[in-house]
Amino acid sequence: MAYAYLFKYIIIGDTGVGKSCLLLQFTDKRFQPVHDLTIGVEFGARMITIDGKQIKLQIWDTAGQESFRSITRSYYRGAAGALLVYDITRRDTFNHLTTWLEDARQHSNSNMVIMLIGNKSDLESRREVKKEEGEAFAREHGLIFMETSAKTASNVEEAFINTAKEIYEKIQEGVFDINNEANGIKIGPQHATTNSTLSGSQGGQQAGGGCC
Amino acid sequence: MKDQRSEKILYGEMTQRNRNFPVFSVCLLIKTVSLTGGINESVSSLIITNTLSWFFCLFRGLFSKKHIEPKSPSQNVPGWKLFGKVAARESPPKDSRTIQQEYEARAGKAGSGGTSPTQPQHGRRKNLDFEPLSTTALILEDRPSNLPAKPVEEAQRHRQEYDEMVAEAKKRELKEAQRKRKEMKERFKQEDSIANAMVVWNHDILPNWDNMRNTRRVRELWWQGLPPNVRGKVWSLAIGNELNITPELYDIFLSRAKERWRSFSETGSEADDGASLADRESSLDLIKLDISRTFPPLFIFQKGGPYHDLLHSVLGAYTCYRPDVGYVQGMSFIAAVLILNLEEADAFIAFANLLNKPCQLAFFRVDHDLMLKYFAAFEVFFEENLPRLFNHFQISNLTPDLYLIDWIFTLYSKSLPLDVACRVWDVFCRDGEEFLFRTGLGILRLYEDVLLQMDFIHSAQFLTRLPEDIDSDRLFACIVAMPMLNGNKKWSQVSSSKHKKTGK
Numbered sequence: 001m002a003y004a005y006l007f008k009y010i011i012i013g014d015t016g017v018g019k020s021c022l023l024l025q026f027t028d029k030r031f032q033p034v035h036d037l038t039i040g041v042e043f044g045a046r047m048i049t050i051d052g053k054q055i056k057l058q059i060w061d062t063a064g065q066e067s068f069r070s071i072t073r074s075y076y077r078g079a080a081g082a083l084l085v086y087d088i089t090r091r092d093t094f095n096h097l098t099t100w101l102e103d104a105r106q107h108s109n110s111n112m113v114i115m116l117i118g119n120k121s122d123l124e125s126r127r128e129v130k131k132e133e134g135e136a137f138a139r140e141h142g143l144i145f146m147e148t149s150a151k152t153a154s155n156v157e158e159a160f161i162n163t164a165k166e167i168y169e170k171i172q173e174g175v176f177d178i179n180n181e182a183n184g185i186k187i188g189p190q191h192a193t194t195n196s197t198l199s200g201s202q203g204g205q206q207a208g209g210g211c212c
Numbered sequence: 213m214k215d216q217r218s219e220k221i222l223y224g225e226m227t228q229r230n231r232n233f234p235v236f237s238v239c240l241l242i243k244t245v246s247l248t249g250g251i252n253e254s255v256s257s258l259i260i261t262n263t264l265s266w267f268f269c270l271f272r273g274l275f276s277k278k279h280i281e282p283k284s285p286s287q288n289v290p291g292w293k294l295f296g297k298v299a300a301r302e303s304p305p306k307d308s309r310t311i312q313q314e315y316e317a318r319a320g321k322a323g324s325g326g327t328s329p330t331q332p333q334h335g336r337r338k339n340l341d342f343e344p345l346s347t348t349a350l351i352l353e354d355r356p357s358n359l360p361a362k363p364v365e366e367a368q369r370h371r372q373e374y375d376e377m378v379a380e381a382k383k384r385e386l387k388e389a390q391r392k393r394k395e396m397k398e399r400f401k402q403e404d405s406i407a408n409a410m411v412v413w414n415h416d417i418l419p420n421w422d423n424m425r426n427t428r429r430v431r432e433l434w435w436q437g438l439p440p441n442v443r444g445k446v447w448s449l450a451i452g453n454e455l456n457i458t459p460e461l462y463d464i465f466l467s468r469a470k471e472r473w474r475s476f477s478e479t480g481s482e483a484d485d486g487a488s489l490a491d492r493e494s495s496l497d498l499i500k501l502d503i504s505r506t507f508p509p510l511f512i513f514q515k516g517g518p519y520h521d522l523l524h525s526v527l528g529a530y531t532c533y534r535p536d537v538g539y540v541q542g543m544s545f546i547a548a549v550l551i552l553n554l555e556e557a558d559a560f561i562a563f564a565n566l567l568n569k570p571c572q573l574a575f576f577r578v579d580h581d582l583m584l585k586y587f588a589a590f591e592v593f594f595e596e597n598l599p600r601l602f603n604h605f606q607i608s609n610l611t612p613d614l615y616l617i618d619w620i621f622t623l624y625s626k627s628l629p630l631d632v633a634c635r636v637w638d639v640f641c642r643d644g645e646e647f648l649f650r651t652g653l654g655i656l657r658l659y660e661d662v663l664l665q666m667d668f669i670h671s672a673q674f675l676t677r678l679p680e681d682i683d684s685d686r687l688f689a690c691i692v693a694m695p696m697l698n699g700n701k702k703w704s705q706v707s708s709s710k711h712k713k714t715g716k
Contacts, residue, residue, distance in 0.1 A: 015498060015501070015502075015541065016498075016501045034504060034505060034508040034514070035505065035508075036505060036508065036626065037502055037505040037506075037541055037544075039541055039542045039617060039618045039621045039622060039626065040613070040614070040615075040617030040618045040621070040676075041614060041617070041676070042673075042676045042677070043669060043672045043673045043676055044673070045669045045670075045673070058668075058669050063541060065498065065540065065541045067538075067540050067541070067578045068541070068578060070578055070580040071578065071580060071583075071613070071617065074613075
């Protein structure tokens with residue numbers, strides 16, 4: 001399918017925080033209460049529309065266990081966006097954010113957009129990390145922040161799409177060198193002919209549908 | 213009114229999908245029944261029959277050989293046999309005119325309002341006739357009196373079309389019956405060969421293991437797949453026990469693990485030497501979290517499932533036995549497959565020894581450099597055997613780590629259907645690590661044509677989530693076609709040269 005840009009994303013964070021479930025909700029619009037555990041890396045893809053342009057997201061969903069860090073590190077290369085996920089019902093997953101962030105900053109392109117995600121927002125009664133704490137952490141480290149629920153789909157679209165918008169803005173501002181694929185952005189075949197049938201920024205709207 | 217609507221829908225569906233015979237017959241069945249008023253009952257019995265037969269198919273292969281007498285030939289006469297429960301029609305097919313007359317006679321009775329004792333209106337089961345008489349009549353039925361009659365040619369054409377449909381459907385059913393018969397025959401043959409193999413393994417091979425394991429005959433039989441009830445035994449023997457673990461030793465480590473869980477859950481901390489509290493906590497927590505994510509569709513390792521505690525014990529005891537390796541994701545799948553085939557202590561012994569093999573140790577210690585050397589060796593044989601696909605992957609930047617990590621960590625138990633994975637394990641026990649990489653090549657060969665058409669992301673998605681209907685014979689045929697020879701170098705030579713090259 002024709003697209004204007006292709007963005008590579010990587011999803012990182014402790015094991016069991018719901019990385020694969022977020023991806024499944026975003027690509028397939030469904031929730032699996034007991035998801036297989038991810039070993040190594042799994043993949044997802046979806047087309048979205050931003051500013052009337054078709055953008056293909058190529059998403060790398062990584063294993064969360066500490067032991068796999070050395071493997072995960074090699075997957076940052078060429079990522080334009082990262083979703084750093086913790087579980088609002090497990091404080092330790094929040095406490096580990098700093099080391100994740102260090103890893104991400106060290107092994108990725110400096111312009112990589114990082115979205116901090118507090119997942120499982122549907123489990124309010126078991127909450128261990130306040131929303132304000134997530135916001136504060138994000139502010140302090142210059143990240144975008146959202147609380148999501150892969151189960152109810154709340155904010156899932158927004159999390160993926162807002163990250164893409166941020167990347168897109170950086171391209172417009174000329175921060176990203178789009179000719180260098182190490183930045184995680186590829187120009188698609190459709191780029192030359194600006195597609196104006198879908199106009200405006202379409203944040204949370206149905207965009208692209210299933211996998212592409 | 214309601215009836216009319218359902219007729220319309222059913223008829224619409226029938227004409228629209230009459231290429232699909234099962235749907236066709238299901239529609240006929242429902243239609244037949246609805247005329248006598250028992251639609252709900254028939255639909256639910258249909259669902260039950262389907263579910264049962266599905267269950268039956270699912271478990272049939274798992275349990276020991278059961279003989280089912282093949283159907284008598286008379287039952288295989290083509291007819292409107294819909295499901296196993298209902299006897300096939302044995303009377304000669306009626307022509308459509310007779311059918312129509314019969315239907316009219318019935319409809320007349322029903323329409324006259326009198327409830328004749330032989331034709332109860334509410335379609336009690338015993339009176340249900342599953343022959344699609346009424347349905348066929350429905351199609352040929354003259355139109356309601358308030359509509360103009362069909363012209364003769366049109367009526368004739370309809371009748372002819374209808375006859376063709378019926379003939380077509382019959383042909384399909386005949387074909388289907390033949391296919392089923394063939395399938396059953398295959399299955400019996402397969403079960404016979406499993407039974408025979410079982411005898412050979414139990415009486416000839418296992419008692420003379422050391423002398424026979426490397427004979428050509430045994431190796432060939434081994435390749436065919438081990439019969440399920442000797443599988444665990446053969447795996448144990450083949451994996452060996454160079455660590456000299458005894459069941460008593462397992463008990464010691466298990467009680468140590470239990471002690472840790474207890475003290476951990478009581479005080480929320482533990483004062484012991486070794487790893488930091490955080491590490492240990494995450495390891496204990498992680499095992500719990502991962503057990504529920506191990507073969508979730510089987511529902512036997514999840515909390516409350518029959519093997520939940522067993523899996524917990526084996527993994528817990530292992531982390532006490534090998535704190536230097538600890539618990540690493542992927543282990544739960546290996547332990548689970550062993551538990552399915554072996555007694556608890558034997559499963560532990562096989563597990564610990566299996567993870568002590570060089571390749572497994574490299575992976576579970578997540579020794580990245582060493583892993584890269586295994587991938588490099590794999591690529592040598594990949595290029596040798598499948599140069600086109602190798603090139604295609606090179607161009608699209610698809611490196612082998614992306615799919616091999618999952619395959620090797622879980623020994624294919626997560627990525628292949630369990631029965632196929634067990635057969636891979638069989639030969640892995642025979643041939644060692646080389647076979648893991650050879651299986652990888654077999655999978656790539658099996659899907660080479662599809663993969664050649666795919667870009668990076670599609671191939672990566674495909675390989676990290678393989679189709680669920682992989683057939684083991686087809687896969688093994690592909691594996692056979694992947695000789696592990698590079699020039700005259702074998703896997704062990706290539707892989708050790710990779711290991712040396714970078715000075716490790």
